[in-house]
Amino acid sequence: QVRVVESGGDSVQAGGSLRLSCVASGGIFNLYDMAWYRAAPGKHREAVASITADGTTVYSDSAKGRFAISRDNSKNTVYLQMGSLRPEDAAVYYCKCTSLTGVEIWGQGTQVTVSS
Numbered sequence: 609q610v611r612v613v614e615s616g617g618d619s620v621q622a623g624g625s626l627r628l629s630c631v632a633s634g635g636i637f638n639l640y641d642m643a644w645y646r647a648a649p650g651k652h653r654e655a656v657a658s659i660t661a662d663g664t665t666v667y668s669d670s671a672k673g674r675f676a677i678s679r680d681n682s683k684n685t686v687y688l689q690m691g692s693l694r695p696e697d698a699a700v701y702y703c704k705c706t707s708l709t710g711v712e713i714w715g716q717g718t719q720v721t722v723s724s
Contacts, residue, residue, distance in 0.1 A: 610635040610713045614703045617718030620693055628688040628718060630703030637684040641706040644677060644688045646699035647717075653702065657688060670696075690720075698722045 616628040632640060643658035657677035658666045665677055676689040686703065700717040707713070 610640075610705055610707065612703050612705050612713050612715035614701065614715040614718040617701060617720045619721040619723065622693060622695055622722055622724045624693050624722075625689070625691045626693065626720060628690070628701055628703075628720075630686045630688075630715060632684055632686070632703075632705045632713070635705075635707065638681040639708055642677075642679060642686040643704045643706070644686075645702045645704060646697075646720075647702065648696075648699040651699075656701070659686060693720075693722045695722045695724045 610632055611634050612630060612632050614628060614630045618626055620626055639661050641660045644656040645653050646656050647653040656668055656671050657675055659677045659679050667675065674692045679686045698721050700719050702717045703715040705713045
């Protein structure tokens with residue numbers, strides 16, 4: 609059974625950088641599509657970035673040019689490198705793993721706080 613665990617959330621100042629990590633264990637990681645979402649207080653969860661099993665990436669408009677998603681299949685890990693952080697980036701960031709059959713497995717999230 610696949611398990612997804614995020615880490616790397618922290619409190620940073622506006623303009624700073626942060627790298628989030630997500631480990632998906634218990635399956636064949638290199639076959640999975642992975643994605644990062646976020647949920648700010650009072651807002652719906654929104655997609656931030658995704659990367660398919662073959663490495664194709666997609667970004668939200670707010671993430672383009674500031675964030676980068678990558679994966680290391682040897683470590684069963686997907687990363688979200690975030691730069692030029694803004695107060696509006698503050699949220700709980702979630703990692704989602706999608707299997708070949710379309711089953712989605714979510715992590716519990718990691719908190720990112722951005723102070724102005």
